[in-house]
Amino acid sequence: MRVLHFYKTYYPDTWGGIEQVIRQMCVGTGRLGVTNEVLTLTPDKTGPKEIQFEGHTVHRVPLDFEIASTGFSFAAIRKLARLARKADVIHYHFPWPFMDMAHFMARINKPSVVTYHSDIVRQKNLLRLYSPLKRRFLHSVDTVVATSPNYQASSPVLKRFAHKTRTITYGLDKSIYAQPSQAVKDKWRAQCGERFFLFVGVLRYYKGLHILLDAMTDLDYPVVIVGAGPVEQELKEHAARLGLTHVMFLGAVGEDDKAALLELCYAMAFPSHLRSEAFGISLLEGAMYGKPMISSEIGTGTTYINIDNETGLVVPPDDPQAFAAAMRTLWEQPERAAEMGRRAEARYWELFTAETMARNYLSLYRELALKHANKRAGVRERTV
Incomplete structure (x- = not known):
C-alpha cells in the first residue's frame, strides 16, 4: 500500500500541529506496512528536493508565492500528478485552497481521502470566493475525515458532506518523543519552579493567550509559554503593560526541552477561543503526560480531549x-488536579494513541483501494 500525503508545510521547515499529525500518521501506518510519501512546499530554494524522514519520503517543491496564508507552487501540480501515478491512495489535508486547485489540474483519478483539520474561520471574504471550489473538491474526494465527533457535529461544512464523513481522531506515539536527561529537567525546574502552568504552541491570534494574560492580573502562579509566532511581540508587550513578572516567554525550544517541560509542568493552560483551534495537539500532549487541563468550550476537539470535571476544567471562551x-x-x-491528570492519561491510552489512529487509517485506505479496484473492474466488464 502506497499513500501520498499532500499539505502546504512539513518537516523540516515547520513543526506545527498538523505537521505533527501527518508525521504520526506516516510513522504509525509505516509500522503496519504502508509506504508513505509527503508532498509539500518549501521556501528553501537551495535545500534538498527529497528527504528521508523517520521511514517516509518528503518531496519538497518550491513555494512560488502566498496569498492570505495560502501557498502556491506551479511545480507542485506537476509533481502531484507524477507521484499520484504510483500511489494507491491520495491523502489530502484541508484547509489549503491551492490543494483543491492542484487536485483538479493534476487530474487525480485515484482513491482519495481528505482529513478535515479545520473550518476556514478568519478569511470570510476570500471564503466566499473559494466556496464553489471547496464544495467541488470535497464532493470529488471519496471520504472526508473529521478529527473528533465534536467537530463533525458543529461544522456546517461537514454537515453538508455527512454522507461521506467519518471520524478518526488524532493520535500520538509517546515513544517517539524525546527522553530528556536529568540535567535538562533540573535546568528547567530551576528556571520555572516546582509548580507551573504550561502553554505550548505557535503564538497565533486564535490561541487566546491574551485571555490567559488577562486572567493572570490577580494571580501570581508561574506560567510558562513555549512557542513563537505572529503575535509573540504583541503578547510580550501586553504582559509588560499588565506587569506580569511571573509569566515566562521561552520562545521555540528543542524537543528535549519541550518533553522536559511537559513532564515537569503542574497543568496545561490552553485558552484557545476560536474555532480555528480545531483539536489542540499540545492539549493532547498534556493528556499523554498525565496533566490536568484548562480549555475553553468552542465546539471543537478540545472538549473531546478535555472532559470538564473529569480530565480538567472547561470554561466559556x-x-x-x-x-x-x-x-x-x-x-x-x-x-x-492529580486525579484529573491520571484520568487524562487513561483517556489518551484509550482513544488517542498513534497506533489506534494508524489502524483506523489503514482500514480506510484498504477500503478505498478495494472500492476503486472493484469500480474499475466493473467498468472493464461493461466494456467487454
Whole structure:
C-alpha cells in the first residue's frame, strides 16, 4: 500500500500541529506496512528536493508565492500528478485552497481521502470566493475525515458532506518523543519552579493567550509559554503593560526541552477561543503526560480531549475571569488536579494513541483501494 500525503508545510521547515499529525500518521501506518510519501512546499530554494524522514519520503517543491496564508507552487501540480501515478491512495489535508486547485489540474483519478483539520474561520471574504471550489473538491474526494465527533457535529461544512464523513481522531506515539536527561529537567525546574502552568504552541491570534494574560492580573502562579509566532511581540508587550513578572516567554525550544517541560509542568493552560483551534495537539500532549487541563468550550476537539470535571476544567471562551477561577481551583486542590491528570492519561491510552489512529487509517485506505479496484473492474466488464 502506497499513500501520498499532500499539505502546504512539513518537516523540516515547520513543526506545527498538523505537521505533527501527518508525521504520526506516516510513522504509525509505516509500522503496519504502508509506504508513505509527503508532498509539500518549501521556501528553501537551495535545500534538498527529497528527504528521508523517520521511514517516509518528503518531496519538497518550491513555494512560488502566498496569498492570505495560502501557498502556491506551479511545480507542485506537476509533481502531484507524477507521484499520484504510483500511489494507491491520495491523502489530502484541508484547509489549503491551492490543494483543491492542484487536485483538479493534476487530474487525480485515484482513491482519495481528505482529513478535515479545520473550518476556514478568519478569511470570510476570500471564503466566499473559494466556496464553489471547496464544495467541488470535497464532493470529488471519496471520504472526508473529521478529527473528533465534536467537530463533525458543529461544522456546517461537514454537515453538508455527512454522507461521506467519518471520524478518526488524532493520535500520538509517546515513544517517539524525546527522553530528556536529568540535567535538562533540573535546568528547567530551576528556571520555572516546582509548580507551573504550561502553554505550548505557535503564538497565533486564535490561541487566546491574551485571555490567559488577562486572567493572570490577580494571580501570581508561574506560567510558562513555549512557542513563537505572529503575535509573540504583541503578547510580550501586553504582559509588560499588565506587569506580569511571573509569566515566562521561552520562545521555540528543542524537543528535549519541550518533553522536559511537559513532564515537569503542574497543568496545561490552553485558552484557545476560536474555532480555528480545531483539536489542540499540545492539549493532547498534556493528556499523554498525565496533566490536568484548562480549555475553553468552542465546539471543537478540545472538549473531546478535555472532559470538564473529569480530565480538567472547561470554561466559556474569551472569559479571563472564568479562566482565572479554573487556574485557582487546580492550584489550590492538588489532589483533585492529580486525579484529573491520571484520568487524562487513561483517556489518551484509550482513544488517542498513534497506533489506534494508524489502524483506523489503514482500514480506510484498504477500503478505498478495494472500492476503486472493484469500480474499475466493473467498468472493464461493461466494456467487454
